[in-house]
Amino acid sequence: MTREGDYSRLRHLLLRRELSCHEVVSSCLRRIEQSPLHAFVSVAPELALRRARTQDAAIARGKVGALTGLVLGVKDNIHVRGWKTTCASRHLRDYVAPFHASVVSRLLRHGAIILGKTNMDEFAMGSSGESSFFGPTRNPHCLERVPGGSSSGSAAAVAAHEVIAALGSDTGGSVRQPASFCGLVGLRPTYGRVSRYGLVAFASSLDQIGPLTRSVADCALLLRVIAGHDPRDATTRRVPVPDFCQELDRGIQGVRLGRPREYFQPPLDAEVGCAVDRTLAQLEAQGAVVQEMSLPLTRYAVAAYYVTCTAEASSNLARFDGMRLGERIQCHDLDGTYVASRSHGFGQEVRRRLLLGCFVLSAGYYQAYYQKAQQVRALLAQDFARAFQTVDCIVTPTAPTTAFRLEERTQDPLTMYLSDVYTVPASLCGLPAISVPCGKDGKGLPIGLQVIGRPFAESMVLRVARAVENAVGQQ
Amino acid sequence: MHASFVPVIGLEVHVQLSTASKLFCRCSTAFGAPANTQVCPVCLGLPGALPVLNRRALEFALRLGLAMGAEIDTHCRFDRKHYFYPDLPKGYQITQYERPLCRGGSLEFEMDGTVRAVRLRRAHLEEDAGRSVHAEAYVGQDETLVDLNRCGVPLVEVVTEPDLHSPQEAVSFVAELRRVVRALGICDGQMERGSLRCDANVSVRGVHEPADEVHTELKNLNSLRSLQHALAAEVKRQIDLRQQGEQVAHETLAWDSVQHQLVALREKESAHDYRYFPEPDLPPVRISKRWLGRLRRELPELPLARKRRLQRLYALPGVRAQMLVDEPGLADYFEEVAGLVGSPGLVCNWVTGEVVRIAGELGVSVAEFPVAASVLAQLLMRVKEGLLSDYEARQLLRNSLSTGRPLGQVLAEQRPPATPQEVAKAIAEVLTEHEELLARFRQGKEELLHFFLGQALKRLGGKAPPRQVMAQLREMLAGPEPRAASGDSEGSA
Numbered sequence: 001m002t003r004e005g006d007y008s009r010l011r012h013l014l015l016r017r018e019l020s021c022h023e024v025v026s027s028c029l030r031r032i033e034q035s036p037l038h039a040f041v042s043v044a045p046e047l048a049l050r051r052a053r054t055q056d057a058a059i060a061r062g063k064v065g066a067l068t069g070l071v072l073g074v075k076d077n078i079h080v081r082g083w084k085t086t087c088a089s090r091h092l093r094d095y096v097a098p099f100h101a102s103v104v105s106r107l108l109r110h111g112a113i114i115l116g117k118t119n120m121d122e123f124a125m126g127s128s129g130e131s132s133f134f135g136p137t138r139n140p141h142c143l144e145r146v147p148g149g150s151s152s153g154s155a156a157a158v159a160a161h162e163v164i165a166a167l168g169s170d171t172g173g174s175v176r177q178p179a180s181f182c183g184l185v186g187l188r189p190t191y192g193r194v195s196r197y198g199l200v201a202f203a204s205s206l207d208q209i210g211p212l213t214r215s216v217a218d219c220a221l222l223l224r225v226i227a228g229h230d231p232r233d234a235t236t237r238r239v240p241v242p243d244f245c246q247e248l249d250r251g252i253q254g255v256r257l258g259r260p261r262e263y264f265q266p267p268l269d270a271e272v273g274c275a276v277d278r279t280l281a282q283l284e285a286q287g288a289v290v291q292e293m294s295l296p297l298t299r300y301a302v303a304a305y306y307v308t309c310t311a312e313a314s315s316n317l318a319r320f321d322g323m324r325l326g327e328r329i330q331c332h333d334l335d336g337t338y339v340a341s342r343s344h345g346f347g348q349e350v351r352r353r354l355l356l357g358c359f360v361l362s363a364g365y366y367q368a369y370y371q372k373a374q375q376v377r378a379l380l381a382q383d384f385a386r387a388f389q390t391v392d393c394i395v396t397p398t399a400p401t402t403a404f405r406l407e408e409r410t411q412d413p414l415t416m417y418l419s420d421v422y423t424v425p426a427s428l429c430g431l432p433a434i435s436v437p438c439g440k441d442g443k444g445l446p447i448g449l450q451v452i453g454r455p456f457a458e459s460m461v462l463r464v465a466r467a468v469e470n471a472v473g474q475q
Numbered sequence: 476m477h478a479s480f481v482p483v484i485g486l487e488v489h490v491q492l493s494t495a496s497k498l499f500c501r502c503s504t505a506f507g508a509p510a511n512t513q514v515c516p517v518c519l520g521l522p523g524a525l526p527v528l529n530r531r532a533l534e535f536a537l538r539l540g541l542a543m544g545a546e547i548d549t550h551c552r553f554d555r556k557h558y559f560y561p562d563l564p565k566g567y568q569i570t571q572y573e574r575p576l577c578r579g580g581s582l583e584f585e586m587d588g589t590v591r592a593v594r595l596r597r598a599h600l601e602e603d604a605g606r607s608v609h610a611e612a613y614v615g616q617d618e619t620l621v622d623l624n625r626c627g628v629p630l631v632e633v634v635t636e637p638d639l640h641s642p643q644e645a646v647s648f649v650a651e652l653r654r655v656v657r658a659l660g661i662c663d664g665q666m667e668r669g670s671l672r673c674d675a676n677v678s679v680r681g682v683h684e685p686a687d688e689v690h691t692e693l694k695n696l697n698s699l700r701s702l703q704h705a706l707a708a709e710v711k712r713q714i715d716l717r718q719q720g721e722q723v724a725h726e727t728l729a730w731d732s733v734q735h736q737l738v739a740l741r742e743k744e745s746a747h748d749y750r751y752f753p754e755p756d757l758p759p760v761r762i763s764k765r766w767l768g769r770l771r772r773e774l775p776e777l778p779l780a781r782k783r784r785l786q787r788l789y790a791l792p793g794v795r796a797q798m799l800v801d802e803p804g805l806a807d808y809f810e811e812v813a814g815l816v817g818s819p820g821l822v823c824n825w826v827t828g829e830v831v832r833i834a835g836e837l838g839v840s841v842a843e844f845p846v847a848a849s850v851l852a853q854l855l856m857r858v859k860e861g862l863l864s865d866y867e868a869r870q871l872l873r874n875s876l877s878t879g880r881p882l883g884q885v886l887a888e889q890r891p892p893a894t895p896q897e898v899a900k901a902i903a904e905v906l907t908e909h910e911e912l913l914a915r916f917r918q919g920k921e922e923l924l925h926f927f928l929g930q931a932l933k934r935l936g937g938k939a940p941p942r943q944v945m946a947q948l949r950e951m952l953a954g955p956e957p958r959a960a961s962g963d964s965e966g967s968a
Binding site: 078079085087092095097098099101196197198199200201203204205231232233234235311312314315318319320321323324325334335338358361362363366370 | 516519520521522523524525526527528555557559561564565566567621748750751752755756757758
């Protein structure tokens with residue numbers, strides 16, 4: 001028995017007109033209103049309701065798009081024209097996006113209804129949602145815990161049924177880790193699969209937009225709509241976009257799954273490891289072939305990742321200087337104005353990363369840090385390429401632990417950075433990776449299992465994720 | 476210049492490419508639009524916008540690289556160069572640092588009648604920054620306005636080796652580079668609009684010393700005159716220092732073309748760390764062998780080579796040949812007309828004179844000159860044959876332009892040249908009409924020959940070349956007398 005996507009079930013109701021888009025949006029709005037989560041930075045009730053009515057009229061006329069009536073949250077670093085894009089930063093709290101992100105245009109064209117912009121770590125820098133200028137988001141499974149980050153609001157909103165699905169952005173794990181913490185499906189597509197046009201860049205060579213959903217089917221559906229070459233983003237690739245939904249149920253008979261031992265060592269929480277292994281056993285029962293394997297360079301990934309992403313961030317965020325962008329704190333001279341504006345506008349975590357990034361790019365240190373990180377990155381990619389000669393997908397835990405407590409790690413950035421240890425390797429190598437729920441720990445907190453695939457092999461990754469979903473449904 | 480010191484000069488020339496749109500977006504590059512009207516999210520560096528390379532700009536840069544014989548990096552890439560300034564909205568400039576498009580190569584230029592060469596270190600593509608406006612009537616005190624129209628306009632930065640040894644040499648080189656980029660059709664070369672901007676690195680060394688490590692940087696040399704004066708002033712300053720036994724300090728100077736002097740810029744720049752790293756928004760550039768081959772085949776003859784060929788092939792004076800190659804399209808026009816007419820001297824005078832003058836009056840380039848080469852050739856053919864005087868030809872050309880009647884049509888409507896029979900008939904009529912004078916001619920008053928010629932030409936109404944009429948006239952006068960009235964003729968003259 002396979003699980004139908006939340007949206008597909010809703011879609012049947014909408015098309016049979018047993019339910020209207022207007023009702024769906026209204027009920028989402030009610031939930032948001034009563035929500036203790038702080039998943040949203042801004043909500044656009046009137047616009048969403050108006051759009052819902054338009055969609056209902058379209059359904060009445062028999063005009064139905066692939067995503068008609070799909071109520072969506074969009075992370076607040078992705079542009080929706082005419083709406084604020086704050087990146088959860090003081091610097092951009094009043095910035096209104098003058099254009100749609102390419103993904104947003106595509107979603108709207110297919111009938112999606114955007115309900116609001118979701119909370120996040122400031123400029124997507126964080127793994128807990130706590131660096132938001134607007135305050136943290138809470139985990140719907142336990143309000144004292146973080147939802148993960150940086151797509152904290154997107155994950156919390158979907159998990160709490162405040163929206164049907166949401167867009168996040170994944171730089172080092174910012175879709176997958178919150179998906180894991182909130183019990184959702186979260187996909188990071190292959191680098192170059194989805195356009196970044198209209199996504200406020202954090203680390204350009206790592207950023208990818210990805211969906212957060214409650215089912216693999218919905219994930220596949222959203223990916224199909226947002227994937228594809230975009231002439232506005234030179235890093236998107238002209239690779240055919242298959243119908244991911246069609247291929248979901250081809251099963252995993254004979255599919256070779258690698259279990260890299262480096263991902264099952266400390267700091268891995270024992271309960272998480274057990275859950276992943278239990279699921280692997282079930283996948284074997286479904287016909288998959290599980291192979292022990294090694295990715296020996298994994299331990300260098302976090303360092304290489306933080307050097308790379310801080311370097312690129314220091315460059316990408318240079319434009320928020322109080323001249324045209326960001327809040328200006330006028331001083332007696334130009335340099336003073338720059339320093340004051342930037343110090344004022346950015347929060348602590350962002351400032352820390354910008355300073356790190358400037359340092360690793362500065363003359364005399366570039367070779368030792370940035371260039372070295374790129375060498376590690378290249379070697380890591382070789383590691384993966386070698387592995388993919390003998391396996392079709394690699395299965396790991398998504399994060400070493402389940403959701404941690406609010407403020408537990410804010411004073412200890414290194415521990416915080418280590419929560420990305422299993423997600424950054426795929427990011428550095430541009431590989432598609434998905435987090436899918438594989439059970440809960442003793443406290444009832446969701447555990448995520450990560451499937452990493454070959455470049456542009458999202459179909460395979462989704463198939464395995466679907467198998468996990470089926471297996472867990474039987475647990 | 477002091478005999479015991481040699482200036483050592485290297486140049487960085489920014490060539491603004493004349494593509495219709497910017498390097499990474501589709502905004503217009505047109506000069507002179509109202510401030511901040513030719514901008515979009517990409518060139519404004521708005522968050523979420525991404526650059527996409529303009530292939531045309533790459534092609535223009537490749538043309539220049541190939542013309543200079545540079546080695547093309549077919550896998551070159553872009554880098555980001557960081558600094559904070561209000562006219563740089565992204566906080567970085569997209570340029571090429573580690574993997575420039577072109578390395579090496581050289582450019583020949585002429586000075587004092589000899590050909591010299593400058594080696595090139597590199598040439599790379601980059602985007603221009605905006606323009607900060609400090610000193611204009613409408614700008615308040617302590618106020619700076621920023622115009623971002625220029626932001627993202629494509630530039631090629633050409634960096635020479637320090638091979639230039641006098642201000643005059645530097646000027647001659649830049650003048651030649653200007654001709655080359657204009658001939659390649661990649662830059663309009665209008666220095667007053669900033670289409671070609673120079674920075675110079677200057678040092679002096681004793682005649683037998685190796686080159687000095689320490690040099691000064693001169694910025695803002697935006698006309699050949701500024702280049703000449705600034706370099707001369709800086710070379711003199713450095714020689715004076717050296718003669719007083721002092722060291723030249725590394726500093727950056729700008730040329731103030733109003734005050735006519737060098738001004739030291741704030742030396743905070745030395746602390747600059749541009750934090751270069753590869754531009755992650757642009758994949759590495761791939762340049763196919765096929766494309767390169769095509770561009771190489773399509774390269775035009777370069778101005779200096781062409782000048783020398785024109786001098787040799789058409790025996791033109793150097794000044795005229797230079798005029799022909801200085802204006803893009805002019806030499807092509809000349810060669811086409813000369814090929815049809817012959818008489819390169821005549822054609823050259825016309826092309827460098829009347830054609831340039833009229834194009835200037837009409838405000839069009841030679842390529843847009845309203846009279847096709849083949850038509851001008853018809854006109855000049857008649858001048859060459861003497862059917863039209865220079866003056867008459869000019870009148871015809873100007874009339875045609877002012878009335879709008881095509882010159883070709885005007886010429887076609889002119890009666891065809893007289894046949895020898897018609898000429899003979901006209902001459903016979905003249906001689907009959909002036910029997911008395913003919914008699915006097917035969918008595919030895921030879922200057923009457925020209926009177927007869929004039930009369931015959933008048934009768935022919937310009938339809939016959941004077942030379943032909945004269946020849947026939949002489950022949951007829953030498954032949955048997957029409958009436959055989961007297962036998963005392965001396966015969967032919």
